[in-house]
Amino acid sequence: MVDADARRTELAEAAWRVILRDGLERASVRNVAREAGLSMGSLRHYFGSQTELLAFAMGLVTERARRRVRALDLASCGPRQAAESMLSEVLPLDAERRAEAEVWLALTGKALVDPILRALRDEAYDGLRELCERSVRALVESDGAVPGLDVDLETERLYAVIDGLTVHAVIRPDLASTETVKAVLARHLAGLCRRA
Amino acid sequence: MVDADARRTELAEAAWRVILRDGLERASVRNVAREAGLSMGSLRHYFGSQTELLAFAMGLVTERARRRVRALDLASCGPRQAAESMLSEVLPLDAERRAEAEVWLALTGKALVDPILRALRDEAYDGLRELCERSVRALVESDGAVPGLDVDLETERLYAVIDGLTVHAVIRPDLASTETVKAVLARHLAGLCRRA
């Protein structure tokens, strides 16, 4: 018996590679199957349609990010350190995550029009927004924050910083280097706190 | 004689409509020509290839934004008001600009892989970055800014806020409403200034 879920993951990763190398429009059933070293028919044994394949590939990106965040041990950190750690797992700070983010952006483009991908995208963005909200709220309630902050506004602002940094890290890795991205995140969180 | 440039603009706008309605992958030569009420052959009289058409459509987005910014009369504003005005012209604050931004994001997805579109994208992002840098620098030099700001860091941070807000306004117009986007921008600029 073959581990069907592992096979699906392999195929989704093959789809990633094709998307990264040749673009989303080349991520056809044929090309992904060839990249994975399988036949078209075999791929279709695991994914009933191309949309199913792309949806799985998209879900894999978010699942990995979610898993990284969940794996963190935040018991011994204050709210600011916790926020920095969690958000660092979402940002594309190394080559692997930059690749994931690039795949994500490519699929997000298609999600503008495909309802299934859109649902996945919205779910992921809601999760990220919640992460930002939790971070802001924890800071505010910890009494270390600048007084008078509007939680909703600061959530949206932090959320924008994260997504903006993600976009920049993908399309201009030369300008938005790992160090720069880290520094901007740290600076922004510092701006929410009373002490520098 | 027909105004060739006006025709090209018409065709590019037809491409926008197809991209918005059916997605980038449906923006074929045939479909765009049909949307514009012309024949394939006629379209190809103005654009030698599909890439040329899409590149023109992409360039039109940035050109319009640039023109809006240039049309501003900033003589009588301080640096903070000037920054807010300029950046407001770049953000998708109404339906029309939201549509432009959506087209932009769709084409940006393809630019991850197409060198010609990538050059256009990079050029536009450089322009936006420069806008942010000018805004930050003007604030800092006007002596109204919080002391000790790192211009490069603040440029990248403002730049991230702008692009993050753009993404959110396109994909979640319900959450990132016009008012919210405006408020976040105002809040961020206020955070760079000494007085609230």
Next chain:
DNA sequence: TCCTTTATAGCACAAACGTGCTATCATCTC
């Protein structure tokens, strides 16, 4: 008026695509 350029139209071709379908081989169950 004639001739050259421009504009529009549309056919033709090869390539790629998604998917329905059947066939073969392996693996597990009884």
Next chain:
DNA sequence: GAGATGATAGCACGTTTGTGCTATAAAGGA
């Protein structure tokens, strides 16, 4: 061992695609 189920392979069909090409209508200059 026989039969059922899962896994892999690949063909075939109808569409759509980008682009090369030719043909017709309009316009402008001599």
